[in-house]
Amino acid sequence: MPDTPHNSPDEALLGTALQMVDVWSRLSPEKQALLLKRFGTQENALAALVTTRLLNPAPL
Template identity: 75%
Template sequence: MTDNHSDSPNAAILDTALQMVDVWNRLNADKQALLLKRFGTQENALAALVTTQLLAPARS
Protein backbone atom coordinates (compact mmCIF):
# COMPACT_ATOMS: atom_id res chain seq x y z
CA MET A 1 0.00 0.00 0.00
CA THR A 2 1.31 3.43 -0.94
CA ASP A 3 0.97 6.40 1.39
CA ASN A 4 -0.11 9.41 -0.67
CA HIS A 5 -0.81 11.84 2.18
CA SER A 6 0.58 15.32 1.63
CA ASP A 7 2.05 15.30 5.15
CA SER A 8 4.06 12.11 4.62
CA PRO A 9 7.88 12.20 4.86
CA ASN A 10 8.12 11.44 1.13
CA ALA A 11 5.93 14.43 0.30
CA ALA A 12 8.06 16.66 2.53
CA ILE A 13 11.24 15.50 0.78
CA LEU A 14 9.71 16.06 -2.65
CA ASP A 15 8.45 19.50 -1.63
CA THR A 16 11.91 20.46 -0.34
CA ALA A 17 13.55 19.25 -3.56
CA LEU A 18 11.11 21.27 -5.66
CA GLN A 19 11.81 24.34 -3.52
CA MET A 20 15.54 23.83 -4.04
CA VAL A 21 15.10 23.73 -7.82
CA ASP A 22 12.88 26.82 -7.71
CA VAL A 23 15.42 28.75 -5.63
CA TRP A 24 18.25 27.79 -7.99
CA ASN A 25 16.26 28.79 -11.08
CA ARG A 26 15.51 32.22 -9.62
CA LEU A 27 19.18 33.02 -9.01
CA ASN A 28 21.07 34.98 -11.62
CA ALA A 29 24.10 33.39 -13.28
CA ASP A 30 26.58 35.36 -11.14
CA LYS A 31 24.97 34.21 -7.89
CA GLN A 32 24.89 30.60 -9.14
CA ALA A 33 28.59 30.79 -10.04
CA LEU A 34 29.45 32.25 -6.62
CA LEU A 35 27.55 29.50 -4.82
CA LEU A 36 29.14 26.80 -6.98
CA LYS A 37 32.58 28.19 -6.19
CA ARG A 38 31.85 28.27 -2.47
CA PHE A 39 30.07 24.91 -2.10
CA GLY A 40 31.59 22.87 -4.94
CA THR A 41 28.40 21.41 -6.42
CA GLN A 42 24.90 22.60 -7.21
CA GLU A 43 23.48 20.06 -4.76
CA ASN A 44 25.67 21.34 -1.92
CA ALA A 45 24.82 24.96 -2.73
CA LEU A 46 21.10 24.24 -2.80
CA ALA A 47 21.26 22.25 0.40
CA ALA A 48 22.97 25.19 2.09
CA LEU A 49 20.31 27.59 0.82
CA VAL A 50 17.44 25.40 1.96
CA THR A 51 19.06 24.73 5.34
CA THR A 52 19.52 28.45 5.85
CA GLN A 53 15.84 28.98 5.12
CA LEU A 54 14.74 26.14 7.41
CA LEU A 55 16.86 27.41 10.31
CA ALA A 56 15.96 31.08 9.86
CA PRO A 57 13.72 32.51 12.58
CA ALA A 58 10.07 32.75 11.59
CA ARG A 59 9.00 36.16 10.36
CA SER A 60 5.93 37.70 11.93
Protein backbone atom coordinates in the same frame (compact mmCIF):
# COMPACT_ATOMS: atom_id res chain seq x y z
CA MET B 1 2.03 1.17 -1.90
CA PRO B 2 0.84 2.24 1.56
CA ASP B 3 -1.16 5.39 2.05
CA THR B 4 0.92 8.26 3.40
CA PRO B 5 -0.28 11.48 4.93
CA HIS B 6 -0.24 14.48 2.62
CA ASN B 7 2.13 16.32 4.95
CA SER B 8 4.67 13.54 5.45
CA PRO B 9 8.31 14.49 6.08
CA ASP B 10 9.29 12.94 2.74
CA GLU B 11 6.72 15.05 0.93
CA ALA B 12 7.87 18.19 2.74
CA LEU B 13 11.50 17.50 1.84
CA LEU B 14 10.66 16.83 -1.80
CA GLY B 15 8.53 19.96 -2.03
CA THR B 16 11.28 22.06 -0.48
CA ALA B 17 13.89 20.58 -2.81
CA LEU B 18 11.73 21.34 -5.85
CA GLN B 19 11.30 24.92 -4.64
CA MET B 20 15.05 25.29 -4.24
CA VAL B 21 15.68 23.98 -7.77
CA ASP B 22 13.24 26.64 -8.96
CA VAL B 23 15.04 29.27 -6.89
CA TRP B 24 18.39 28.15 -8.34
CA SER B 25 17.09 28.50 -11.90
CA ARG B 26 16.02 32.08 -11.15
CA LEU B 27 19.35 33.12 -9.62
CA SER B 28 21.61 35.33 -11.69
CA PRO B 29 24.68 33.66 -13.18
CA GLU B 30 26.79 35.75 -10.79
CA LYS B 31 24.91 34.48 -7.72
CA GLN B 32 25.10 30.89 -8.99
CA ALA B 33 28.87 31.31 -9.49
CA LEU B 34 29.23 32.69 -5.96
CA LEU B 35 27.32 29.73 -4.48
CA LEU B 36 29.30 27.26 -6.58
CA LYS B 37 32.55 28.83 -5.39
CA ARG B 38 31.43 28.60 -1.77
CA PHE B 39 29.91 25.09 -1.85
CA GLY B 40 31.86 23.42 -4.66
CA THR B 41 28.98 21.84 -6.57
CA GLN B 42 25.41 22.68 -7.50
CA GLU B 43 24.25 19.72 -5.41
CA ASN B 44 26.04 21.07 -2.33
CA ALA B 45 24.70 24.57 -2.94
CA LEU B 46 21.16 23.21 -3.31
CA ALA B 47 21.60 21.12 -0.16
CA ALA B 48 22.62 24.26 1.71
CA LEU B 49 19.59 26.12 0.36
CA VAL B 50 17.27 23.25 1.32
CA THR B 51 18.79 22.98 4.80
CA THR B 52 18.46 26.71 5.32
CA ARG B 53 14.84 26.56 4.19
CA LEU B 54 14.00 23.60 6.46
CA LEU B 55 15.68 25.16 9.51
CA ASN B 56 14.29 28.63 8.89
CA PRO B 57 10.98 28.27 6.98
CA ALA B 58 9.32 31.32 5.50
CA PRO B 59 6.23 32.52 7.38
CA LEU B 60 2.88 31.59 5.89
